[in-house]
Amino acid sequence: MEGRRLAAEGYVAVTYTVRGFWLSGGEVDVAGAKDVADISTVTDWTLAHTPADPGRLGMMGLSLGAGLTLMGAAFEPRLKAVAAMSGWGDLTDSLDGADTRHLQAAAGLTAIRLPAGRPGPPLRNAVSDLFADRDIPGLRAWARTRSPSTYADRINAHGTAVLLQNAWGDSIFNSSQITAFYQRLTVPKRLVMRPGDHATQEAGSLFGLPGPAWSTALGWFDHHLKGAPDDTGLPVRLTVLRSGRQEQYAHWRDISTRTRRLPLAEPRTVTGGLDSGADAGTIEVSGLLDQVTGVPPLAEIPLLPATAAAVWQSPVYATTQHIRGIPRLHTTVTSSAPDGTAIAYLYDVNPLGLGALVTHAPRTWSHRPPGHPFPLDLALYATAYDLPAGHRLAVVIDTQDPLYASASPLGSTVTFTSRPGSPSELDVPLR
Structure with a gap:
């Protein structure tokens, strides 16, 4: 045709x-x-x-x-x-x-x-x-x-x-x-x-x-x-998720001008190999629904089981947050097994606690001494997303997602925490 x-x-x-x-x-x-x-x-x-x-x-x-x-x-x-x-x-x-x-x-x-x-x-x-x-x-x-x-x-x-x-x-x-x-x-x-x-x-x-x-x-x-x-027009052209804004930039690096740091201060421990219900969706289906209906994969953030999902939430934002680029997570992991997988999700959470997926990404480690903490850095997938005023961000980490193979053995434990001089946090790029 x-x-x-x-x-x-x-x-x-x-x-x-x-x-x-x-x-x-x-x-x-x-x-x-x-x-x-x-x-x-x-x-x-x-x-x-x-x-x-x-x-x-x-x-x-x-x-x-x-x-x-x-x-x-x-x-x-x-x-x-x-x-x-x-x-x-x-x-x-x-x-x-x-x-x-x-x-x-x-x-x-x-x-x-x-x-x-x-x-x-x-x-x-x-x-x-x-x-x-x-x-x-x-x-x-x-x-x-x-x-x-x-x-x-x-x-x-x-x-x-x-x-x-x-x-x-x-x-x-x-x-x-x-x-x-x-x-x-x-x-x-x-x-x-x-x-x-x-x-x-x-x-x-x-x-x-x-x-x-x-x-x-x-x-x-x-x-x-x-x-x-x-x-x-300028060479980098973005249609922003949720707002539908059309934006143009001279360079990819220009899409964000500052970073908001979201601390993940409280330690969280989850059981490995369990699907928490925070998932990135189904190949082809979820992205198409987002395109046609504007509805991405959803999760009730307050109902995610603490045994399977580590959850941190930001304060409510009084103004729209223009997220542009690659959010980057840093944490310290202590696992009872030498191999494991973490999948990090960033959610837009409305006043009722319903989370709409902004972006996500997995990270797998191997051959780590059990029980010994180690740093983990995870770059979420690039996005352009307008978080509405009155909403908050939620970071969710679990060890299982249908899109990926998980190396976390069922029943293992994985703890995400901070260490002196190495705080656990998510850097969110903003325009």
């Missing part, structure tokens, strides 16, 4: 079936060397069989296609502009970020081969190893070679103009990995972040429905390939 729209706008539009899918030959490669070679082969075919201008070539894609598009920017210097929607910059971080296996993200990677994909042994082995917690170094190496961030220097050397469009709630490719990749680029670039989940902002356009993501991509091509005037 979008190929037809490009053609109607005067572009020579070439689409191809990715290796390993439907009637295409080979096996699913997930942006590996064979997929990258295919991009150059399609480029060669296009120049040989169509009137395409070799000086004005672009590539765009969604999800797996976005990953291929960014790898194309790294390995095909003839591409002058690319547009990647719901893609990844760092596949390693998406599957095993913070030393935590992202099980539902891996399930999403598995699902890309359905209904007509033929995965090759490398993909089958990588996914099997992740689910089985086997040969994780090998999994990371496999993912690293398929990560555009690994080749950011090549993209910068080519000078390819890069458009990145992703969702705050992407449950497969988290928001922080794409914002980190964006910051490594020195080429003409734009970052657009909107509410939603993986590919939910773009999916309607595949069926002919209007949507901003594809229109933005077309405008990017018009400017960089046709020479049309730019829209003069």
Whole structure:
């Protein structure tokens, strides 16, 4: 559908079936060397069989296609502009970020081969190893070679103009990995972040429905390939969660100007391996509901069981708190088991105690002497969220979430506390 729209706008539009899918030959490669070679082969075919201008070539894609598009920017210097929607910059971080296996993200990677994909042994082995917690170094190496961030220097050397469009709630490719990749680029670039989940902002356009993501991509091509005037906006463009505000910044670092420190003064001890009810939601479903209804995953904060959830709350804020960027948690952990996982959640709590999820992230540790305290730092996923006046923030930490594999044994104990000179606290970036 979008190929037809490009053609109607005067572009020579070439689409191809990715290796390993439907009637295409080979096996699913997930942006590996064979997929990258295919991009150059399609480029060669296009120049040989169509009137395409070799000086004005672009590539765009969604999800797996976005990953291929960014790898194309790294390995095909003839591409002058690319547009990647719901893609990844760092596949390693998406599957095993913070030393935590992202099980539902891996399930999403598995699902890309359905209904007509033929995965090759490398993909089958990588996914099997992740689910089985086997040969994780090998999994990371496999993912690293398929990560555009690994080749950011090549993209910068080519000078390819890069458009990145992703969702705050992407449950497969988290928001922080794409914002980190964006910051490594020195080429003409734009970052657009909107509410939603993986590919939910773009999916309607595949069926002919209007949507901003594809229109933005077309405008990017018009400017960089046709020479049309730019829209003069700033490169970092955010749709803020809850308020719907549209904001623009010259640099990602400009989105926050100060930090509010939330002390987690009182120690808390939880039982490992229990799901407290504070969860980050379900892959694809929760982010889509947030996009359509404005309702993120919810939790009744006063009802969370103290045996499973460590909870701290801020005072009520008299004014709106404009949260922008990556909240960072620091605490001291004492665990009865050598391995464990902590999942930290930041909630917007209304006067009735109902918490709406702002952001979250996991962190796993291993080979720690039982009973010996150690520092734990955890960066929550990037967000832009307006906390209404009259609400408060809540920090919740537990050890189990359906999105992730937990290393905390059932029945273990985990204590979060402060130490002299190392207070337990959450730094919240604000505009």
